[in-house]
Amino acid sequence: xxxxxxxxxxxxxxxxxxxxxxxxxxxxxxxxxxxxxxxxxxxxxxxxxxxxxxxxxxxxxxxxxxxxxxxxxxxxxxxxxxxxxxxxxxxxxxxxxxxxxxxxxxxxxxxxxxxxxxxxxxxxxxxxxxxxxxxxxxxxxxxxxxxxxxxxxxxxxxxxxxxxxxxxxxxxxxxxxxxxxxxxxxxxxxxxxxxxxxxxxxxxxxxxxxxxxxx
Amino acid sequence: xxxxxxxxxxxxxxxxxxxxxxxxxxxxxxxxxxxxxxxxxxxxxxxxxxxxxxxxxxxxxxxxxxxxxxxxxxxxxxxxxxxxxxxxxxxxxxxxxxxxxxxxxxxxxxxxxxxxxxxxxxxxxxxxxxxxxxxxxxxxxxxxxxxxxxxxxxxxxxxxxxxxxxxxxxxxxxxxxxxxxxxxxxxxxxxxxxxxxxxxxxxxxxxxxxxxxxxxxxxxxxxxxxxxxxxxxxxxxxxxxxxxxxxxxxxxxxxxxxxxxxxxxxxxxxxxxxxxxxxxxxxxxxxxxxxxxxxxxxxxxxxxxxxxxx
Numbered sequence: 001x002x003x004x005x006x007x008x009x010x011x012x013x014x015x016x017x018x019x020x021x022x023x024x025x026x027x028x029x030x031x032x033x034x035x036x037x038x039x040x041x042x043x044x045x046x047x048x049x050x051x052x053x054x055x056x057x058x059x060x061x062x063x064x065x066x067x068x069x070x071x072x073x074x075x076x077x078x079x080x081x082x083x084x085x086x087x088x089x090x091x092x093x094x095x096x097x098x099x100x101x102x103x104x105x106x107x108x109x110x111x112x113x114x115x116x117x118x119x120x121x122x123x124x125x126x127x128x129x130x131x132x133x134x135x136x137x138x139x140x141x142x143x144x145x146x147x148x149x150x151x152x153x154x155x156x157x158x159x160x161x162x163x164x165x166x167x168x169x170x171x172x173x174x175x176x177x178x179x180x181x182x183x184x185x186x187x188x189x190x191x192x193x194x195x196x197x198x199x200x201x202x203x204x205x206x207x208x209x210x211x212x213x214x215x
Numbered sequence: 216x217x218x219x220x221x222x223x224x225x226x227x228x229x230x231x232x233x234x235x236x237x238x239x240x241x242x243x244x245x246x247x248x249x250x251x252x253x254x255x256x257x258x259x260x261x262x263x264x265x266x267x268x269x270x271x272x273x274x275x276x277x278x279x280x281x282x283x284x285x286x287x288x289x290x291x292x293x294x295x296x297x298x299x300x301x302x303x304x305x306x307x308x309x310x311x312x313x314x315x316x317x318x319x320x321x322x323x324x325x326x327x328x329x330x331x332x333x334x335x336x337x338x339x340x341x342x343x344x345x346x347x348x349x350x351x352x353x354x355x356x357x358x359x360x361x362x363x364x365x366x367x368x369x370x371x372x373x374x375x376x377x378x379x380x381x382x383x384x385x386x387x388x389x390x391x392x393x394x395x396x397x398x399x400x401x402x403x404x405x406x407x408x409x410x411x412x413x414x415x416x417x418x419x420x421x422x423x424x425x426x427x428x429x430x431x432x433x434x435x436x437x438x439x440x441x442x443x444x445x446x447x448x449x450x451x452x453x454x455x456x457x458x459x460x461x462x463x464x465x466x467x468x469x470x471x472x473x474x475x476x477x478x479x480x481x482x483x484x485x486x487x488x489x490x491x492x493x494x495x496x497x498x499x500x501x502x503x504x505x506x507x508x509x510x511x512x513x514x515x516x517x518x519x520x521x522x523x524x525x
Contacts, residue, residue, distance in 0.1 A: 001398075001399065001445070001446070032235055032236075033235050033236050033237075033238045034238065034239070034446075035238045035239065035445075035446025035447075035469050035470060036239065036446075037443070037444055037445045037446055037470050038443045038444060038445070039443055039445075040443070040445040040446065041446070042238075042445065042446025042447070042448060044238075044448060047506075047507055047510055048510055048511065048514055051507065052503060052507070118444060118470055119239060119240060119241045119469075119470075120241045120444065120468055120469045120470035120471075121241065121468060121470075122241055122349075122350065122468075123240050123241045123242045123350050123352070124240060124241060125241055127444075163241075164351070181240065181241075183340050183341050183352055187240070188237070188240050188341060189240050192239065193239065
């Protein structure tokens, strides 16, 4: 396990992103898998084929020469979202609690790029941050049994798009027609840890034309 | 050419050695929870390691063969019969088209592996046939076996009928010691809490599945409530706020925010997955070095055994 310590979550995420590339390069086929997260990278190797001291030395060596990535590193992916009460059941309640109009909530959610801090919970579930403080919202006290695929949601200062139907306690504000996880494609997901995501509001017709489903 | 699922049993899943290299998409490994028994199954059938077999939990699977081939059952002690005649586990048997292969319910252990010569021919999803029901991926349509499913497999007419001598077979007990390499947030558990963890008996709860084994016993308190979510490896031992340990298995989530006291040795986790609710576990701390030696010794033991042939 590699931990990074930086002043802000964004800097930590950039460091993680740089470390992932360096670790893949230095370990090559000895790397079984790795899990990047907010401020850590879990490195998996086969203890029957490589030994821990050797792996640790090589990783340390690679980290010494780690480049400092600019904030613009990674790709920017635009995800279309149909924001509406019929697509996001909690949109009205979230706006009321924030003391804002529904349109203002939508504008704030689309106002800036989010960073992909981690992927987990379910295949394709990307934790995006940070949401504007004014529209941050606590998790629901009782999670829903059934959150639809493509649901765009907020919890705390994080936002995400549900990749598949699952239970969930986040506040639903819209629906995205892009599939966040599709095992039939390579690489299976439109985003990776370290990428940036921008949400773009679309109309109901556009949502349906892009293959969106409101059932 | 295939086998037809006449009865799926409680939980029967197609598994190969697991899905690797996709943790970044949030995908877990899947694969056989008892790797030792799974490996023996393929070795006895002279299949390449990691060939797709069926993992049968608890029992009750019944297959109808539409093909001439060879089968082998390893793992938990589940009565095996072909056309109603009892057959030994840990041994390769010939079957022909029309034969019915039936598994009873486990008498010791709870997971067994039913393999066929050259394996079941399943289209891999993201590089693996391993079924993870929670993620709806692998196997046939990402689901457990259901009555009427067809499991394709090739016609095989000759194969050496190996068996594993009784004295070499694993014995599945009701209690066991799981060796643990302390680590992760270990320093956030006081010495007294660590002593309690390694000195107590824990009971396997009803909530034990392929994601994790929840244990019940003296609560272990951590100085911190949670951590920033980080990657979780096979065998990691989480301690949620209720202080009851969870040992994480093949279908675990890839990241999590509960503090962890350490990681259980993989070969012990495999063996632990044969325990059922009510069985008991002790934990013993070991060093990294000792863990590696234990792994090498276990591998030598399994690969070093010469098989006998009928």
